[in-house]
Amino acid sequence: MSIADTIMGLKKIKIESFEDAACSLSKKKGEIEAFINPKSYTTKKVIEYSTPEVISDSGQTYFFSKMGDETLVFDEIIVDGTGITESSTTVIPQDVETYIQDFQDIVCDYNGDTHGTNYLKISWAKLSFQCVCKSVTVKYTLFKPDGTPLRASITLDLQKNVDWEQKAKEAGNNSPDLTHVRTVKAGDTLPLMSYQIYGDSSYYLEIARVNKLAGVNAIKPGDQIYFPPLKK
Known part of the structure; x- marks a missing residue:
């Protein structure tokens, strides 16, 4: 760690990937830190409502339907290969492209064991966000004379994810209309369960x-x- 980082107590954004939606430590696949922390990030919560259809209605009356998407967007994670900016808490990659490939392997690589991408946990100070990756956009901004990238910025668009077990705990388990989680026992089959x-x-x-x-x-x-839940 550099002297400047020691003085400022710099902490990097940490991104961890997991095979399961609960982000269990036993299912952890890997992690990576931001090369350079972004200057800002954006969060957004969507609430969905329904409205009754009334003839000659003078105005809309909204009824709560459900909580919609919750998103987190890091607008600009800088990756610098010039050596001017030191990466203090992560190993400096051989080049910008190596770091970006490692980054993409963590956040959006296809996992053949689970037949999907991994689940993510974002940690930075008080920010803790379990999510899935919606998109990764890489913009290259500086190059060597031969075209090799020297600097790039990454935009990361994430969507909050709540695992089924947590939903079941919140919903309860007394109705077939609610989410259930069951552990398979000897003799169980899907039709039986x-x-x-x-x-x-x-x-x-x-x-x-x-x-x-x-x-x-x-x-x-x-x-x-x-x-x-059953679809009636």
């Missing part, structure tokens, strides 16, 4: 799809299976 939750075994294909299972028999004791 579907019947136990919904009173109908025919939902097993949808359960396999929601859980990104390779097949309806691809479960084993100890696995956690998510049962979302």
Whole structure:
């Protein structure tokens, strides 16, 4: 760590990736720190409402429907390969492209084991945000004479993600209209578990799809299976 960083107590944004939505330490895949912290970031919460259709209505009356998307956007994470700006808490990459590739591997690489991208946890001071990556935009702004990038900026667009287990805890588990989480036991099958939750075994294909299972028999004791609310 440089003297300047020691004096200022500089902390870098940390991005961790996990195989599961709960971001369990046992499922951690990797982490990376911002090369240079952005000057600002933007958060946004969306609340969705419904409105009744009334003939000759003089104005709208809004009724709460649900909480919508919550997003976090880092507008400009600078990556500098000139050596003028020192990266103090991360290993200085060999070049800008190496760092950007490592960054993209963490935030948006496809995981063949889970058949999807990994889940992310963003940590910076009091900011803690569990999410998925919506997009990564890289803008190259400085080059060597041969075209090799010397500086770039990364825009990272993230969407908050709440794991099924947390939803189940918040919703309760007394109704088939609510989210359930069940741990597979010896002898369990998806049709049987579907019947136990919904009173109908025919939902097993949808359960396999929601859980990104390779097949309806691809479960084993100890696995956690998510049962979302029924669509009436």
